[in-house]
Amino acid sequence: MTNEKLLDAIGKKSDAIDKQFQSIDKHFQSIDKRLDSIDSRLDHLEEFAEVTRNGVNVLIEWTEDVSNAIRFSLQKLR
Numbered sequence: 001m002t003n004e005k006l007l008d009a010i011g012k013k014s015d016a017i018d019k020q021f022q023s024i025d026k027h028f029q030s031i032d033k034r035l036d037s038i039d040s041r042l043d044h045l046e047e048f049a050e051v052t053r054n055g056v057n058v059l060i061e062w063t064e065d066v067s068n069a070i071r072f073s074l075q076k077l078r
Helices: 003-077
Strands: none
Touching: none
């Protein structure tokens, strides 16, 4: 094989590899976009979970207070 043919074959192979890398790069860009979207949604879920957790804790404290108040009231009636 002559040098010219060898260089041409290497160039074609290099072009083919470059196309594969471009395809892989596009795929990774697509994955990055999806991950960014998922991260954003998780951030919102974490915020909502914290608000919900705080609300539940407040309700638990309130029910304990009401429960204690009812017990005391009933004991006073006896």
